[in-house]
Amino acid sequence: MDKRMQLELGEYLPDKIPGFYGLSQIEKFAGGQSNPTYLLTADSGQYVLRKKPMGKLLKSAHAVDREYRVIKALQYSGVPVPRALYLSPEPSVIGEMFYVMSYEPGTIYWDPALPELTPQTRHAVYAGMNKVMACLHDIAPSEIGLDDFGRPGNYFERQIARWQQQYLESIDEPDPNMLRLVSWLNANSPQDDGQISLIHGDIRLDNFIFDPQTTEIKALLDWELSTLGHPLADLAYQCMQLRMPNSSALKGLGGLDRKALGIPSEEEYVGLYCQSRGIDKISDWSFYLCFSFFRFAAILQGVMRRAQQGNASSDKAAAYGELAPMLAAMAIEHLETNNQI
Numbered sequence: 574m575d576k577r578m579q580l581e582l583g584e585y586l587p588d589k590i591p592g593f594y595g596l597s598q599i600e601k602f603a604g605g606q607s608n609p610t611y612l613l614t615a616d617s618g619q620y621v622l623r624k625k626p627m628g629k630l631l632k633s634a635h636a637v638d639r640e641y642r643v644i645k646a647l648q649y650s651g652v653p654v655p656r657a658l659y660l661s662p663e664p665s666v667i668g669e670m671f672y673v674m675s676y677e678p679g680t681i682y683w684d685p686a687l688p689e690l691t692p693q694t695r696h697a698v699y700a701g702m703n704k705v706m707a708c709l710h711d712i713a714p715s716e717i718g719l720d721d722f723g724r725p726g727n728y729f730e731r732q733i734a735r736w737q738q739q740y741l742e743s744i745d746e747p748d749p750n751m752l753r754l755v756s757w758l759n760a761n762s763p764q765d766d767g768q769i770s771l772i773h774g775d776i777r778l779d780n781f782i783f784d785p786q787t788t789e790i791k792a793l794l795d796w797e798l799s800t801l802g803h804p805l806a807d808l809a810y811q812c813m814q815l816r817m818p819n820s821s822a823l824k825g826l827g828g829l830d831r832k833a834l835g836i837p838s839e840e841e842y843v844g845l846y847c848q849s850r851g852i853d854k855i856s857d858w859s860f861y862l863c864f865s866f867f868r869f870a871a872i873l874q875g876v877m878r879r880a881q882q883g884n885a886s887s888d889k890a891a892a893y894g895e896l897a898p899m900l901a902a903m904a905i906e907h908l909e910t911n912n913q914i
Contacts, residue, residue: 624671692835707849723801750901774798809861866904
């Protein structure tokens with residue numbers, strides 16, 4: 574942000590956020606692929622601002638107003654989130670819609686192998702994420718005013734259609750593996766079982782802020798993709814990412830000895846979740862897993878398109894976007910290995 578924007582926000586925010594005064598610095602966070610995020614330093618303390626990116630945007634993407642609504646609804650739910658402080662109108666004083674939330678200092682871990690921690694602490698970190706996810710899915714959306722936060726009907730059918738469209742809008746020549754994967758998902762979508770909860774949509778290690786001393790989770794961030802949907806979509810999405818190679822631009826745990834590291838295996842991690850939520854077993858796991866590969870590949874292809882257009886939030890956007898074909902290939906390999914395609 575330039576000095577002009579700093580001056581505009583410095584004059585604007587004191588009338589919108591109680592106690593805010595003396596804005597002196599705005600610094601962009603390096604992480605994040607979608608909505609640019611900034612640390613605001615003021616005489617009254619530190620805050621975080623998230624805004625829509627500049628330029629032409631895909632339809633329904635970068636919905637910072639939805640993100641703000643979720644954070645505000647979860648303030649006293651038991652799910653740790655920052656305090657929601659202000660949502661701007663659109664267009665805003667800085668040109669794009671934005672919101673301001675509290676700054677929650679702590680540690681963000683970027684490598685899921687957690688090389689800086691002991692095996693016991695690694696296990697605690699993963700158990701903590703699992704517990705927060707299960708807590709989120711146990712909340713009745715109507716109890717926090719979010720019963721209208723998603724469309725009715727089969728979540729997976731709607732999501733496959735949405736991300737197929739977004740993928741095709743983000744690429745000139747579709748990947749044959751993605752087309753094959755979409756065909757399999759459409760043909761193998763499980764019957765709607767009626768499960769519906771608030772889902773985060775981007776559950777991963779680097780969206781959690783941890784207390785560096787206790788490993789307690791202080792906040793779950795980045796709710797842009799949240800909606801009402803099937804809770805197993807969140808669980809499968811995290812497990813999918815942990816299957817990715819540890820050497821890739823977005824690190825997973827693929828190829829590592831999780832037992833030696835003290836990190837639960839996929840089976841153990843799913844078991845912890847089922848135990849927390851009182852679930853006996855999960856059927857159709859390959860579908861949920863491959864849906865997650867497809868959806869994440871579509872998301873990363875959108876990241877690549879924004880990098881090509883010059884309005885990506887991160888300087889790593891192109892490297893992340895290049896992972897989309899790998900994800901589609903991993904899904905197809907999983908299906909072929911398990912004789913499902």
